[in-house]
Amino acid sequence: MQVEEFTLSIEKEKDGSKKLNRRQFLLKTLFDATYELSSLNDTQQIIENALLILMGTLGLTEGFILLINTKTQNGQIAGRGLKDNEIKTIYEKAPQLIQQYFPDTSETTSPLFIKIHSISRNSAMDGPYFPQEISLLIQWSVNKEYSGLMGLGSKILKENYGDEDIEFLSHLISTLVISIKNARSMEIVRKLYLNLHQKTIEQEDALKQVKSTQNEVDRQVFHLKALYDITSELSGLNDTNKILETFLLLAMGTLSIKNGYILLVDKEDKRAQLVYRGIEGKRLQRLQEDDSEEIINRFFKAAESRGLTPMNTQLITDKNPYDKILFHMDAKVGVFFAIDEVHLGLIAFNDKLTSIDYSQQEQKLLVTLTNNFMVLLKNARSFEVIQQLNLDLEKRNIQLKKTVDELTSSKRRIEILEKIRAHAKSSIQKEIGRAQRVSAVDFIFIFTLAVILSLIFNFSNPNGINLQPSIWSHEPSPSIDLYRAKIKHDSGKALFVDARPPNFFKQRHIQGAINLPLTLFDFVYMMKLNSLDPEKEIIVYGRNFSRFYDEEVAFKLISRGHTNVNVLLAGLSTWEKNNYPIKQ
Amino acid sequence: MGKKQLSYKAMKTLLFIKKLLTHRYVAIVLRFYIGGIFIYASMNKINYTAEFAETIASYQIVPHWSVNIMAVILPWVELICGILLVAGIRTRSATVIIGCLMIIFTIAIFINLIKGTPISCGCFSTIGEKISWWTFSRDIVWMMMIVHIFFYDKALHLGKRFSLLIKEV
Numbered sequence: 001m002q003v004e005e006f007t008l009s010i011e012k013e014k015d016g017s018k019k020l021n022r023r024q025f026l027l028k029t030l031f032d033a034t035y036e037l038s039s040l041n042d043t044q045q046i047i048e049n050a051l052l053i054l055m056g057t058l059g060l061t062e063g064f065i066l067l068i069n070t071k072t073q074n075g076q077i078a079g080r081g082l083k084d085n086e087i088k089t090i091y092e093k094a095p096q097l098i099q100q101y102f103p104d105t106s107e108t109t110s111p112l113f114i115k116i117h118s119i120s121r122n123s124a125m126d127g128p129y130f131p132q133e134i135s136l137l138i139q140w141s142v143n144k145e146y147s148g149l150m151g152l153g154s155k156i157l158k159e160n161y162g163d164e165d166i167e168f169l170s171h172l173i174s175t176l177v178i179s180i181k182n183a184r185s186m187e188i189v190r191k192l193y194l195n196l197h198q199k200t201i202e203q204e205d206a207l208k209q210v211k212s213t214q215n216e217v218d219r220q221v222f223h224l225k226a227l228y229d230i231t232s233e234l235s236g237l238n239d240t241n242k243i244l245e246t247f248l249l250l251a252m253g254t255l256s257i258k259n260g261y262i263l264l265v266d267k268e269d270k271r272a273q274l275v276y277r278g279i280e281g282k283r284l285q286r287l288q289e290d291d292s293e294e295i296i297n298r299f300f301k302a303a304e305s306r307g308l309t310p311m312n313t314q315l316i317t318d319k320n321p322y323d324k325i326l327f328h329m330d331a332k333v334g335v336f337f338a339i340d341e342v343h344l345g346l347i348a349f350n351d352k353l354t355s356i357d358y359s360q361q362e363q364k365l366l367v368t369l370t371n372n373f374m375v376l377l378k379n380a381r382s383f384e385v386i387q388q389l390n391l392d393l394e395k396r397n398i399q400l401k402k403t404v405d406e407l408t409s410s411k412r413r414i415e416i417l418e419k420i421r422a423h424a425k426s427s428i429q430k431e432i433g434r435a436q437r438v439s440a441v442d443f444i445f446i447f448t449l450a451v452i453l454s455l456i457f458n459f460s461n462p463n464g465i466n467l468q469p470s471i472w473s474h475e476p477s478p479s480i481d482l483y484r485a486k487i488k489h490d491s492g493k494a495l496f497v498d499a500r501p502p503n504f505f506k507q508r509h510i511q512g513a514i515n516l517p518l519t520l521f522d523f524v525y526m527m528k529l530n531s532l533d534p535e536k537e538i539i540v541y542g543r544n545f546s547r548f549y550d551e552e553v554a555f556k557l558i559s560r561g562h563t564n565v566n567v568l569l570a571g572l573s574t575w576e577k578n579n580y581p582i583k584q
Numbered sequence: 585m586g587k588k589q590l591s592y593k594a595m596k597t598l599l600f601i602k603k604l605l606t607h608r609y610v611a612i613v614l615r616f617y618i619g620g621i622f623i624y625a626s627m628n629k630i631n632y633t634a635e636f637a638e639t640i641a642s643y644q645i646v647p648h649w650s651v652n653i654m655a656v657i658l659p660w661v662e663l664i665c666g667i668l669l670v671a672g673i674r675t676r677s678a679t680v681i682i683g684c685l686m687i688i689f690t691i692a693i694f695i696n697l698i699k700g701t702p703i704s705c706g707c708f709s710t711i712g713e714k715i716s717w718w719t720f721s722r723d724i725v726w727m728m729m730i731v732h733i734f735f736y737d738k739a740l741h742l743g744k745r746f747s748l749l750i751k752e753v
Contacts, residue, residue, distance in 0.1 A: 169668045442677030446664055454660035458633065467652050501642060503702035517636060546648050547641035 010059075011182065019164075025301040026168045029057045033172055037179035041069060041186045048078040050176045054152070055080055057172075058165055062133040062153025065436055067180065068094050070102060081153060084130045089153075101139050102147045115139040115168055136161060138169065142177050146184065223365045226254035228371060233467070234376040238383045240264070244275040247373045252277060252349070254369070255362055260349035264377075265296045272296060279350065299344045302336070309345075311378070313337040313370050315363055316348075333358045335370040339378050346375075470552055477540070477554035480566035485539055486580055493537060497557070498572075499549035500542035510541065510572065511581040518552050525560065534561045543570035611737040615728045617677075619669030621726070622662045622682060628709045629659035639706030643692045661685070675737055682728045690723040 033053045040046045047065040055063050060453035063079035064288075069075065075094035079087035090097075093261075116138045130137070141147045150173065155161075161169075237243045244262050252260055259278030266273070272295055308314055316334040331348035338344050341534045347370055352358070358366075416432070458464040480488075488494035496513035498505045505515035516524050540554040550567045555567045576582055606609070627634040637655035640646060646654060661681065668678035689707070693715050696703055705715045713719070 048637040438676045438680050442674045443681065446668070446674075446677065446681060447661065450657055450664050453664075454630075454657045457660070458656045461633070463633060465629070465637060465652055465655065467656060469652065471649050472649075499639070503704075507702050519635075541709065544641075544644045545649050546646055547638075548643045548648060550677075 005399055022164060026057065026164060030168065030171050030175065031055065033057075034175045034179075037175055037489045038182060040179065040208060041183050041190070042185045043180055043187070044076050044078065046176065046179050046183050047076060050172065050179070051078045051080055051150075051309075054150075054169070054172055057168065058152075058161075059156045060154070060155055062131070062151075064134070064151045064153075065176075066090060066094065066097070066149040067142075068098055068102075068147050068149070071097055071145055071146055074097060082131055082133065090130065096146070097149060101149060102141070113139070113141040114173055114196065116166060116169065122278055125219045138173060140173050140177060142180050142184070146180060148176075148180075148406065205352055221360065223254075223361070223368075226250070226365070227369060227372060230254070231372050231376065234373065235379075237376075238380050238387070240377065240380055240384065241273065241275070243377055243380050244273065245374075246474045247369075247376075248275050248277050248347075251347070251366070251373075255349070255358075255366065257349045258353050260347070261343065262347050263295075264343065264345040265299050267296060267300060270296060286490075299346070301342055303338055306336075308336065308338045310338050310340045311374060313367050313374070315367055316346075317363075332361060333366065335366055339369050339374055339381070343381070345374075345377075347355050469548070471548050471555070474555050477551060477558060477565055479569045480539055482568070482570040482574055483568075485568050485575075486578075488539060489557075489580070494539045494566075495532070495536055497538055497540045497553060498542050499540050499553035500544075501549075503543070508572070508576070508582055508584055510575055511583045513541075516540075518549055518556075521553065521556055527557075533564075535563055537564040537566070538562055539566050539568050541571055543571060604734050606732075608736055608738045611733050613674075614736050615669050615675065615733045618682065618726065618729055619666045622666030623670070624726075625708050626659040626663035626666060629655075629661065631694065632709075633659075636706065639704070642701070642703040643696060645692050656683075669733070676734060679730055679734045679737070683727065685735065686723060686727050686730055690720065690721070690727060693720050693723060702748075728749060 033050065036053070037050060047397055048073060051063055051065045054060070064077060064079035064082060064087060067076045070531060071220045073095045075091055077087055077091045079090070091156060108349055116136065118136050128239070130151055132174075133153040135154050136152040138150040138152070139147070140150070233246055233250060234243050244264060248260060248262050251257070258480070259276075260277035261274060261279065263273070264273040270293055275573055301307075306314060314336045316336050331350050333354075334346055336344075336346050336350035349358075349366070349367075378458055394506070458467075485494070489512070491498065492512075497509050497516045498509045499516060499517070499518060500509075500555045502515055505513075505517070509515065514524075538554075540550045540557070542549045542553075543551070550571075554565045554567050570584070617731070633655050635645050636659065637733050638657055640649070640658075641651050664683065665678040665682045665685075669682065693705070697717065697720060701715075703715055705709055705713055705719050
């Protein structure tokens with residue numbers, strides 16, 4: 001008690017400086033509190049620290065600070081000197097407290113709102129919520145979102161709150177509000193930062209995923225391209241061996257394989273076809289040549305036991321010891337395939353250039369490639385078969401054509417022979433008919449021939465004759481009529497010449513006439529008339545239907561120089577009719 | 585009975601004779617004979633055209649302007665027809681021509697015989713026998729031979745030979 005009294009006395013003594021010191025102390029505390037609170041980020045910590053500072057500074061025994069989010073109606077509470085369940089009760093009653101103290105008015109939500117009021121125990125308003133120790137309640141508002149309640153108990157010194165205390169309180173609350181605001185902002189910023197960080201991480205993950213997807217896509221594209229390339233490369237080929245070689249080359253290139261081979265066996269032809277690359281061929285060639293039959297049998301047994309159906313493939317790996325033995329495999333990976341019932345094949349690859357094991361995808365690609373390859377191979381084989389068939393057909397066509405040609409030529413020959421035969425037959429028949437017939441053509445032919453030959457002969461023969469009668473070529477001789485001739489005959493002055501042939505003369509002639517036939521003219525003339533006087537009158541007679549003997553003889557006589565030659569035109573018959581003298 | 589047998593025999597004989605007479609070999613012989621005669625006759629006439637012309641003139645049956653022409657051509661017709669007959673080519677036509685010539689000659693002889701013209705036949709040579717009934721009957725016989733040839737000549741035809749050859753080909 002003495003101490004108390006002493007202290008009081010000192011206080012009273014030093015009231016003036018005391019007040020000043022107190023003020024300084026409060027200000028310092030305020031400054032410290034500002035500093036301390038502003039450095040905190042957690043609202044819980046802030047309110048706890050603020051409560052601690054407040055209580056410490058003012059010397060309080062009990063107190064709490066409730067920070068309420070008016071919107072979510074959640075709160076944060078810091079309590080000291082109170083029982084836990086009391087604090088909990090306050091915390092749980094936060095929604096009611098909001099309704100009670102912070103009705104939704106502009107006043108209560110404005111940032112500068114601070115209201116300090118003491119709690120009377122009897123008040124129905126405050127009674128149910130707060131513990132008994134709380135004597136002072138301060139309402140404040142941070143922003144539209146946050147509001148706060150601060151309950152303070154009595155001082156240790158049992159003093160009442162002075163003006164300074166109230167001022168300090170209001171300042172501290174301001175600091176608290178600002179700190180909370182800052183903390184809220186900081187929290188938001190942190191949250192934002194955290195969000196950002198989270199997002200960045202997510203983005204990085206996504207990027208990684210994209211990258212891996214890209215890689216996957218790239219690989220797929222590469223595989224597809226390889227598939228396409230191989231297909232397009234192979235589809236142009238029709239020769240099986242070429243396809244095998246090209247495929248091996250391309251497949252090895254695509255998967256960057258060091259060495260490999262393809263073995264194709266043909267059950268029908270008992271033939272094994274081998275294509276290899278990058279390995280020593282001796283062992284493989286032995287496979288192909290020496291034990292080809294055995295290999296073929298083994299292949300087909302394997303296909304049967306494995307249920308390999310045509311146009312199907314089976315992947316073979318070096319992990320399966322059975323495969324290794326079965327196929328003499330030194331290879332790391334292989335594909336066993338069947339084109340049809342009689343054609344089986346094995347594609348085997350050894351190490352890759354990178355010495356990395358074959359990935360699942362590469363194996364898959366290999367199978368796909370093999371499937372494709374098989375289709376192409378089958379096509380090629382079909383094409384070969386078709387080609388062979390075509391070739392056979394062409395050969396047969398040529399043979400057929402040859403046969404047809406031969407037949408045609410034979411037919412033509414037969415036709416010609418037939419024609420010749422018919423012609424010969426008809427001409428023979430014609431000839432026979434003509435030989436049997438009397439034809440005008442024959443007459444014309446014979447007469448024409450006779451005329452031509454006779455004329456030629458006659459003109460070329462020195463003894464030939466004139467075709468026309470000779471009398472036409474000279475002047476007719478002067479004639480004498482019958483009566484005057486009779487007178488001349490009677491007078492005996494004229495010489496009568498009979499020009500007819502001797503036979504006729506002998507038969508009958510004019511009395512006294514001499515015979516001077518044309519054929520014997522020269523001879524008879526010389527004999528009988530050579531000495532005749534050329535001026536002696538001569539009368540020539542004798543002509544008939546066919547010959548004018550008189551004219552011709554008269555002409556000859558005239559040409560011999562006789563000047564008085566006449567022709568008796570009337571002739572012997574008229575002479576005889578007139579009973580003129582004739583000699584029989 | 586006997587009479588019937590006789591007549592049968594006679595018939596047989598007659599048939600035989602007919603067969604004999606109309607035999608183609610007889611026709612061949614006659615063909616050669618007539619052909620030969622005509623060839624022979626034509627020879628002289630061809631050589632002595634002028635004399636032959638006189639002979640034609642003496643017959644007095646062709647106009648004076650055609651005598652020489654006939655004398656030149658006629659022997660050649662005879663020659664060609666004779667050759668055809670002997671060779672067996674176009675025998676029937678040749679036979680017809682020869683027959684016609686023979687008819688003309690016979691008629692000419694007949695006319696001159698009736699007229700009593702003192703001419704020689706001129707059948708073979710100009711200085712030959714005079715025409716007479718003998719000459720006429722000889723011509724008649726030759727005419728009959730020619731008729732025989734016309735109807736029965738079938739064998740040894742050169743023309744047929746050619747046909748046979750063609751047939752063989």
